[in-house]
Amino acid sequence: MSEPVRPLPADHAFVLQLQESRGRPGTCHAGRAEHLATGEAARFATPRELWDFVDRVLTAVTERREQDPRRDSSEGPT
Numbered sequence: 741m742s743e744p745v746r747p748l749p750a751d752h753a754f755v756l757q758l759q760e761s762r763g764r765p766g767t768c769h770a771g772r773a774e775h776l777a778t779g780e781a782a783r784f785a786t787p788r789e790l791w792d793f794v795d796r797v798l799t800a801v802t803e804r805r806e807q808d809p810r811r812d813s814s815e816g817p818t
Contacts, residue, residue: 751777751801754794777801 753776758768773790774781775797784790 752798753777754797756790 755774755776756771757773758771761767761769769787770783770785771790772781772783773793778797780797782789782793784793
């Protein structure tokens, strides 16, 4: 029997707006990402830049959670 799926934390939600790569239809490597909980946004030109932004934002979210003793432990680890 599979384990129940835990809800995803709302403060880990992002919106991506992707731009199709020129000369390579169907591929997207550039665009804009926005973290829904904070509104922080960044443009990216490579997948690495996107993941660097996501990592930076989620690291800050985790640090804020660890500093806030009122954190809801039911959200689980990040």
